[in-house]
Amino acid sequence: MNSKTLLYILKRIFLAALTVWIVITITFFVTRAVPGGPFLGEKALSAEAEAALNAKYGLDKPVFEQYTTYLSDILFRFDFGPSLKDRGRDVVDIITNGMKVSIKLGVCAAAIATVVGVVLGAVAALRRNKLVDKIIMVVTTAFVSMPSFIMGTLLLLLFAQVLKWVPANGATAGGLIMPVITLALYPAAYITRLTRSSMLDVLGQDYIRTARAKGVSPVKVIFGHALKNSLIPVITYLGPMLAYIVTGSLVVEQIFAVPGIGRDFVNSITNRDYPLIMGTTIVLATLIVVMNLVSDIMYKVVDPRITLE
C-alpha cells in the first residue's frame, strides 16, 4: 500500500465521519422543528406539566446547548435518551434488541444474495445467449424492477396464505425464512446481472486466451482466472447492497412482523416517538456510511489498477 492509497483512505474516512456528523445534526434540528417539541407528542398538556417535562429533558436550555449535550451523549456515553412511547425503556436498549434480529436477517440475506448472484451470473455468462442465460436475464429484470414491499407482500400471500409452507409471523421459529428470501431477491438479481456482464468482459480478455492456449484446464480458467477477476465490481456493490437491505428491512420487517430495528423505526414514525426516530436514523445511517466506506476501500485495495482521485 503506497502513500497515495493511504491518503485516499484517510480522505474517505474523513468524508464518512463528516457525513455521520451531518446526519446527526440534520436529525437533531429536523426533529426539534416539530411543533410542540420532540418530547411532547400530540396531546395538549397543562403549562406546568410542559414546563416540568421541558426541564426534565433539558428542553428549556438554548438549542445550541441541547445540541452539544445530545452530541456528547451519543459520542461518549452512547446514550440516545429515553423512549417516549415505551415508558421506562432507553432508545439504546430498544435498538440493541432490534439489532440482534435485524443483523441475523441482514447477514443471511446478504450472504444468500451474493452466493446465488455470483453463481447464476457466472452460469449465465458461460452459457451466453443460450436458453439458461435468457431465462436468468428475464427473471432478474423482473425482480430488479419490483419494489421490495410488493415482492414481500406477494411472497407472503403465496407461501404463507395460499400454500401455508412457512409461518407468516417473523417472530416464530422458521419465520425468518420468508423475510430473508424477500430481502435477498433484489440484490441477488442485481449481482447476477453485475457478475454476468463483468464475466463476459473478463472472458474476452487476452490473458484468458493465453491461459487456454497454454493448456490450463477449463475449470481452472473459469475459477482461477475468470471468476476471480470478475468479482471486483461485485465488491463495489456490497455497500449499496447493505443500504438496500437496511431500507428494505424497514418494510419487510413490517410485512412479516419481524421484531427488528426496521419495525421499531417504522413504528416510531407512526407513534411520533422522536428520540427513537433520531436514534434509529443515526444508527442505521452510520451503518450504511461505514459499509460504503469499507466497500470503497476494499475496491481500491483489491484492484491496484484503479486510479485514485
Place this chain on the structure above:
Amino acid sequence: MKKNPFSLHVNMDDFIPATAEEKEYMVQMRPSTTFFKDGVKRLLKNKVATVSFVLIVLITLTSIFLPMLWPYGYDQQLGQVWGRPMDPSYNNLAPFEYGTTEQARIAAGESIFPHIFGTDSQGRDYFIRVVYGARISLGVGFFASIIVLIIGMTVGSIAGYIGGKVDIIIMRIVDIIYSLPDTLMVILLASVMKVSLGALIEGTVLAKLGSNMISLFVVFALLYWVSMSRLIRGQILSLREQEYVLASKAAGAKSGWVIKKHLIPNCISVVIISTALQIPNAIFTESYLSFLGLGVNAPMPSLGSLASDALNGISSYPHRLVIPAVVISLIVLSLNLFGDGLRDAFDPKLKN
C-alpha cells in the same frame, strides 16, 4: 485492337461524360435525416421499448380520463346515502358483486354499472381507487422528476460552466448530500414535515394537495438533484474542451452562442434520458413512503397505500393486494424498459 494489360495507355472510354441516367443512379435519393428522427427510428425498431411506451401511454390516458367517465368517485362510500343509516352490504364486495339496494334495482330491470374489482372495507369502488392511485403515482413521479431536473440542471451547469471555486464548493456539497443515506433521510424529513407543514399551508392552494404530498416534493427537491447535477456538470466539462467549441470560439463566437448552439443541443439527450429514468425512481420512492404511511393523505389513494391497506385483509381479500402490486410493477417495469430503449436510441455512448 487487343489491349495490352501492362500498357500505360489511358483508355479514353473511361473519360466519356456520364449520361443523365448514370448520374441519376449515383444520386442517393433519401431525405436528409435529423438526429431526432434518427433516434425515433432506432427507438421504434426496439420492440420492447415500443411496447413499454404504448403501455405507459395507455395507463396514463386511462388514469387521466377514466375517472371523468366512471360513475363512482374514489372517496364515495357506496353504502352511504344521505339521511339513511350506513348500508354495510356494500363493504368488502367481491368483484362483480352488488350491494342489497343495487340487487333490488337489478331485479327491477335496471342495469347497474359493475364493481369490476369489488369494493374496499369502507364500501368504495376499488377499480376507481386503483385508477386514482395510478394517477397519483404517475403524477408524483413526473413532477418530482421535473423538480429534480430543474434544480440539477441549474446547479450542474453553473458548476460546469463557471468552474473554479464555485465548482469546488458546489461539488463538495454534492458529495456530502450524495453520501447521505437517502431513504432514511427521506423518511425522517417526510415524517417530520407532514406535521409541521400542515399548519403552514392551511388555507392556500397547496392545502388541496395535502401536506404529505408537498413534503414528498420538498424531499425530492432537497435530496435527489445531486446525481443529475453531477451528470450535467460532467457533460458540460467535457463538451467545453471539444475542438468544435474551440473552433467556434476562435471564429469569434460569444459564450451565449456557444451555450445555445453547442452545449445545450449536446446535453439535451443525456438530460432527457436521465429524467425519463428518474420517473420510475420517484414512483418507487413514493409508493415506498405511502406503504410506510408517509405518502398521500387519506382518503386519497396511491398504489403504495392501497397495497399497505390490503395487507390487513390479505387472507380474505388477496385480490386487493395483487391488483395494485401488479399495476405498480407494470408501471415501474415499463418506464424502466422505455428509459433504457431511449438511452440506447439517443445516446449509445451511455450504455456500458
